[in-house]
Amino acid sequence: MTAGLTDSIKAGRDELQAQLLAVFDRSTKTAPASESVLNSLLGASSYACENGGKRIRPILAQAAASAVSIGDADKPAVHSTSIALELIHTYSLIHDDLPAMDDDDMRRGKPSLHRAYDEATAILVGDGLQARAFELLADAPDLTAEQKVRMIRVLAKASGMEGMVGGQYIDIQAVDSQMTLEELRAMHMLKTGALIRASLALGGIAANATEAQLAALDKYGCHIGLAFQVVDDILDVEGNTETLGKTQGKDAEANKPTYVKLLGLDGAKAEAQHLLQSALDALSGFGESADQLRELARYIVERDR
Amino acid sequence: MTAGLTDSIKAGRDELQAQLLAVFDRSTKTAPASESVLNSLLGASSYACENGGKRIRPILAQAAASAVSIGDADKPAVHSTSIALELIHTYSLIHDDLPAMDDDDMRRGKPSLHRAYDEATAILVGDGLQARAFELLADAPDLTAEQKVRMIRVLAKASGMEGMVGGQYIDIQAVDSQMTLEELRAMHMLKTGALIRASLALGGIAANATEAQLAALDKYGCHIGLAFQVVDDILDVEGNTETLGKTQGKDAEANKPTYVKLLGLDGAKAEAQHLLQSALDALSGFGESADQLRELARYIVERDR
Numbered sequence: 002m003t004a005g006l007t008d009s010i011k012a013g014r015d016e017l018q019a020q021l022l023a024v025f026d027r028s029t030k031t032a033p034a035s036e037s038v039l040n041s042l043l044g045a046s047s048y049a050c051e052n053g054g055k056r057i058r059p060i061l062a063q064a065a066a067s068a069v070s071i072g073d074a075d076k077p078a079v080h081s082t083s084i085a086l087e088l089i090h091t092y093s094l095i096h097d098d099l100p101a102m103d104d105d106d107m108r109r110g111k112p113s114l115h116r117a118y119d120e121a122t123a124i125l126v127g128d129g130l131q132a133r134a135f136e137l138l139a140d141a142p143d144l145t146a147e148q149k150v151r152m153i154r155v156l157a158k159a160s161g162m163e164g165m166v167g168g169q170y171i172d173i174q175a176v177d178s179q180m181t182l183e184e185l186r187a188m189h190m191l192k193t194g195a196l197i198r199a200s201l202a203l204g205g206i207a208a209n210a211t212e213a214q215l216a217a218l219d220k221y222g223c224h225i226g227l228a229f230q231v232v233d234d235i236l237d238v239e240g241n242t243e244t245l246g247k248t249q250g251k252d253a254e255a256n257k258p259t260y261v262k263l264l265g266l267d268g269a270k271a272e273a274q275h276l277l278q279s280a281l282d283a284l285s286g287f288g289e290s291a292d293q294l295r296e297l298a299r300y301i302v303e304r305d306r
Numbered sequence: 307m308t309a310g311l312t313d314s315i316k317a318g319r320d321e322l323q324a325q326l327l328a329v330f331d332r333s334t335k336t337a338p339a340s341e342s343v344l345n346s347l348l349g350a351s352s353y354a355c356e357n358g359g360k361r362i363r364p365i366l367a368q369a370a371a372s373a374v375s376i377g378d379a380d381k382p383a384v385h386s387t388s389i390a391l392e393l394i395h396t397y398s399l400i401h402d403d404l405p406a407m408d409d410d411d412m413r414r415g416k417p418s419l420h421r422a423y424d425e426a427t428a429i430l431v432g433d434g435l436q437a438r439a440f441e442l443l444a445d446a447p448d449l450t451a452e453q454k455v456r457m458i459r460v461l462a463k464a465s466g467m468e469g470m471v472g473g474q475y476i477d478i479q480a481v482d483s484q485m486t487l488e489e490l491r492a493m494h495m496l497k498t499g500a501l502i503r504a505s506l507a508l509g510g511i512a513a514n515a516t517e518a519q520l521a522a523l524d525k526y527g528c529h530i531g532l533a534f535q536v537v538d539d540i541l542d543v544e545g546n547t548e549t550l551g552k553t554q555g556k557d558a559e560a561n562k563p564t565y566v567k568l569l570g571l572d573g574a575k576a577e578a579q580h581l582l583q584s585a586l587d588a589l590s591g592f593g594e595s596a597d598q599l600r601e602l603a604r605y606i607v608e609r610d611r
Contacts, residue, residue: 035476035492042467042475096433101425120406124429125475128401131433132466135440139459146451153458154444161437162347170347170430171340187340 007296013063013074014056021050021084024133046126049114050091057229057301058090058200059083064293065204065218071290073208081141082152082203085134089160090196092130095123097169131160144207152203159199168192172257180258186227193233194226217286224280225298231273232302234259238266240306277302315598318368318379319361326355326389329438351431354419355396362534362606363395363505364388369598370509370523376595378513386446387457387508390439394465395501397435400428402474436465449512457508464504473497477562485563491532498538499531522591529585530603536578537607539564543571545611582607 115123168191420428473496
């Protein structure tokens with residue numbers, strides 16, 4: 002399931018899981034009756050964050066911090082940053098799964114949030130997770146106010162209308178339409194690429210990366226962001242529903258444009274390998290400190306879910 | 307329609323309107339086909355922000371800045387702050403109107419966003435407006451990084467699960483249930499009160515308010531936040547659909563708990579007057595600089611929509 006990931010990355014993921022759930026511990030109290038209702042909202046939030054995710058974005062942020070300066074990846078600031086990224090990603094999945102959007106009943110191997118609870122809860126949990134992500138960055142320990150503001154700017158742009166949200170909108174409008182390869186790339190650069198690039202930027206900012214280092218991380222991020230989607234399209238054809246934790250064949254069935262349709266299965270696989278190589282090339286200025294990033298690039302291309 | 311508001315407040319509102327729409331000017335370009343799709347997303351966003359709103363929250367922020375230091379309310383920083391507040395409020399209305407939530411076809415006198423466009427667009431526009439609000443604060447001119455971080459923290463908490471989103475969740479769960487007056491107050495302190503208090507805090511922070519001034523503004527905000535909802539409940543009974551711009555009698559019909567049901571119509575009106583007086587008392591430490599805030603408190607209680 003997680004072939005290609007070292008024990009250190011896996012351990013980091015387990016630790017992240019615990020921190021992620023701690024985000025939903027209540028910080029304030031209200032009237033008794035409201036109290037139990039609010040706890041159920043937080044329970045639904047925990048459900049959405051509980052398990053099954055690959056946690057690629059927080060792991061990328063930590064690996065980027067590590068590439069810039071080994072040791073920095075263990076700082077509490079990097080952890081807050083990582084969790085903020087995962088909250089944004091999780092909220093987007095919750096909203097994407099809604100009946101009015103992709104209408105998916107399964108997510109990460111269990112019923113999607115609106116199936117386990119209801120649509121109103123799914124809408125509100127998504128909204129609340131987005132707010133919590135920005136709150137976490139504002140509250141992050143060990144960061145200067147300048148670092149926080151820069152991170153919030155990057156994350157807000159990447160997740161907003163000219164980033165992830167815009168990409169999802171283009172994706173929904175694209176059902177049953179013809180797209181060129183250039184258009185497909187442009188859509189995925191927004192839908193998936195923007196938040197992956199932001200993950201690397203935030204990790205870099207947390208570790209006080211130079212502008213040149215941030216530029217290299219961003220280039221790496223562009224390539225693995227696209228590779229991630231190419232591989233998703235391949236797995237949609239070749240994977241199986243049980244391993245994927247979501248419905249196999251769904252994108253093809255929904256008549257969405259995919260890399261496999263435009264390039265063929267072999268062409269898509271060659272494209273993934275090409276993007277992997279470009280991602281590795283972007284890291285040439287880093288030494289061994291970027292080995293986790295290199296490993297993650299290979300994992301993204303060679304994963305089976 | 308706007309009885310009780312001076313020309314200066316009305317002029318500020320018109321200016322805000324222009325700035326609000328400028329938020330949706332594109333800052334980047336993507337592939338040609340995606341370009342037109344993204345523009346339609348921004349068009350839907352403009353539709354949602356276009357007109358009809360009372361703009362209470364941004365006006366409160368400007369009045370709070372003015373109370374602390376006359377002249378500061380005209381600063382670009384206060385304008386960015388004001389727009390961020392209105393974007394959060396607008397996103398919450400868009401999501402609240404969705405069929406899975408309050409299922410309202412009308413908003414601000416025209417079809418709600420999911421009726422004018424579709425549900426997917428309404429979900430995504432809401433998500434995008436939230437991100438844009440935090441982006442605006444991160445980008446605000448004339449503010450220190452410390453001020454921005456503080457504002458983002460306040461806004462994220464106020465709009466999130468233990469604020470506005472939590473209040474909306476309690477509200478939805480409360481249909482057909484009995485609430486005590488204390489529970490009703492607790493719900494509205496989250497649903498409406500949290501963002502109103504945040505508006506005053508953000509205006510105060512933008513004008514470098516002292517802690518004592520922020521505490522007075524917050525006290526004022528608690529009272530007018532509750533008054534706002536009491537009056538909403540009265541208007542739901544006494545107002546008419548055309549003036550309100552939304553469906554009159556909807557809350558009563560939906561079997562939601564309201565102040566009118568718990569206190570009676572006369573009792574609710576007395577409560578509104580009592581809250582108005584408490585709000586005015588909270589401003590006793592301010593001189594004439596707080597006259598706009600005093601006027602706004604009266605407007606909130608005496609409005610007819």
